[in-house]
Amino acid sequence: MSIELVYQQLKGQIASENIRLKEPMSQHTSFRVGGPADVMVLPETDRQIITTVEICRKNSCPYFIMGNGTNLLVRDGGYRGVIVKTAANMKDCRIEGENVSGQSGILLSTLSKLVMEESLEGFEFASGIPGTLGGAVAMNAGAYGGEIKDSLEWARVINPDGDIMTYTRDKLELGYRTSIIQRNDLIVLDCGLKLRKGNRDAIEKKINEYTSMRKAKQPLALPSAGSTFKRPEGYYAGKLIEDAGLRGFRIGHAQVSEMHCGFIVNVGNATANDIIALINHVKKEVKEKFNVELQPEVKVIGQL
Numbered sequence: 001m002s003i004e005l006v007y008q009q010l011k012g013q014i015a016s017e018n019i020r021l022k023e024p025m026s027q028h029t030s031f032r033v034g035g036p037a038d039v040m041v042l043p044e045t046d047r048q049i050i051t052t053v054e055i056c057r058k059n060s061c062p063y064f065i066m067g068n069g070t071n072l073l074v075r076d077g078g079y080r081g082v083i084v085k086t087a088a089n090m091k092d093c094r095i096e097g098e099n100v101s102g103q104s105g106i107l108l109s110t111l112s113k114l115v116m117e118e119s120l121e122g123f124e125f126a127s128g129i130p131g132t133l134g135g136a137v138a139m140n141a142g143a144y145g146g147e148i149k150d151s152l153e154w155a156r157v158i159n160p161d162g163d164i165m166t167y168t169r170d171k172l173e174l175g176y177r178t179s180i181i182q183r184n185d186l187i188v189l190d191c192g193l194k195l196r197k198g199n200r201d202a203i204e205k206k207i208n209e210y211t212s213m214r215k216a217k218q219p220l221a222l223p224s225a226g227s228t229f230k231r232p233e234g235y236y237a238g239k240l241i242e243d244a245g246l247r248g249f250r251i252g253h254a255q256v257s258e259m260h261c262g263f264i265v266n267v268g269n270a271t272a273n274d275i276i277a278l279i280n281h282v283k284k285e286v287k288e289k290f291n292v293e294l295q296p297e298v299k300v301i302g303q304l
Contacts, residue, residue: 003038006061006082010041013051018042018089025078025302028085029069030130032223033272035078035302042088046164046189049084053187054162056082064301065187067105067132071139071225075272077303087132090189095120099153100193104134108141116207121198122151124206128214130226134188138181139297140174144210149174155191157181164189177230177297219257222265228279229262229294237294238262244285254278276300 010019019041025034043049049065056063062081066072069085090105095118102111112127125146129136136148137155149169156166173180181188214220229237241247241261248258250267252274257263264278283294 002059003061003081006055006059007039009055009059010039010052010082013055014041014043014048018044018048023083025069025074025083028066028083029072029074029225030223031073031225031266031270031272031275033076033266033270033275034074035076035272037074037079037081037083039082041082041084043084043086044089046158049086049187049189050158050162050164052082052084053158057162067135068107068130070130071135071298073225073272073275073298073300075276075300075302075304079302086134091132098195098197100195101190102133102193103190104132104137104188106133107131108133108136112207115195116200116203119198119200119203120195121203121206122146122195123193124203124210127207128210133191137172137188137191138179138186139177140179141177144213147174151193151195153192153194155181156189157186158189160185217260219259219263219265222257222267223270224257224263224265225298227262227297228264229282230297232292232294235290235292236262240286240290240292240294241282244282244289246282246285249278249281251278251281256282272300272302273304 022036023040024036026032041052065084068087086105090103093102093106093114100115108126108129112123115123125144129141129143140148152169154166154168159165231237238261246256247261249256253268253270254274255265255267257265264275279296286292286294
């Protein structure tokens with residue numbers, strides 16, 4: 001693989017301001033850590049995503065599709081290949097009655113405000129979830145009893161062969177923090193939601209209540225990737241971690257949050273190695289004490 005050749009081919013197809021070399025991933029992840037990506041592409045259209053993927057595949061160049069980096073940890077050595085960030089430019093939204101369609105890069109917080117202004121209810125749970133619509137669909141994000149699958153109608157994706165396909169909700173196999181998108185390496189382009197008319201003031205009140213609950217219980221002032229671990233069946237990850245005596249436990253500048261043990265936070269100048277070491281330590285302690293295997297929600301990519 002010649003990254004220079006890949007870069008030159010990308011420059012022939014995508015505006016130069018939307019291609020970056022040696023881009024520090026610490027500027028693109030909510031953990032605020034991560035070494036440089038060889039190349040970052042900030043696509044503006046579906047065709048630019050497809051073209052980027054085709055060029056990478058033709059040159060046997062690794063690539064990774066990211067949203068806003070809120071569920072991503074890039075190792076300190078960075079990423080050898082191309083990272084495609086959809087959240088930079090692909091964030092259009094269209095609302096027609098109770099039907100909402102949005103590009104994969106639109107932030108959930110932005111979309112929740114837009115639908116609130118149209119007095120549409122059923123999306124309030126997503127108002128405080130960090131990340132993009134595409135990422136939320138891929139992992140069936142949820143909070144406060146709601147999930148993306150409750151309102152999702154369809155998703156348009158690119159499959160590994162480069163074909164654009166539309167999947168209806170029942171074909172997406174949406175489960176707890178999983179979907180066919182993750183399992184089959186599909187790339188979300190855009191998707192459609194079906195919401196319902198409601199009372200704008202009531203919708204705003206519910207969003208404000210959820211916001212207050214998050215501020216009271218979650219360490220929002222520190223860099224993190226949200227909940228670090230999936231919820232084990234029959235348990236709560238944060239409770240297990242607390243009961244294992246790990247509240248406030250640190251490795252370097254990575255810490256189990258003192259506010260909510262389900263979060264690992266960057267309290268200063270943590271490295272990705274610090275965070276990964278802490279994740280592994282937490283998993284080991286919980287396994288030894290309670291025989292429960294914690295599974296990280298955070299996606300880890302890159303070189304040591």
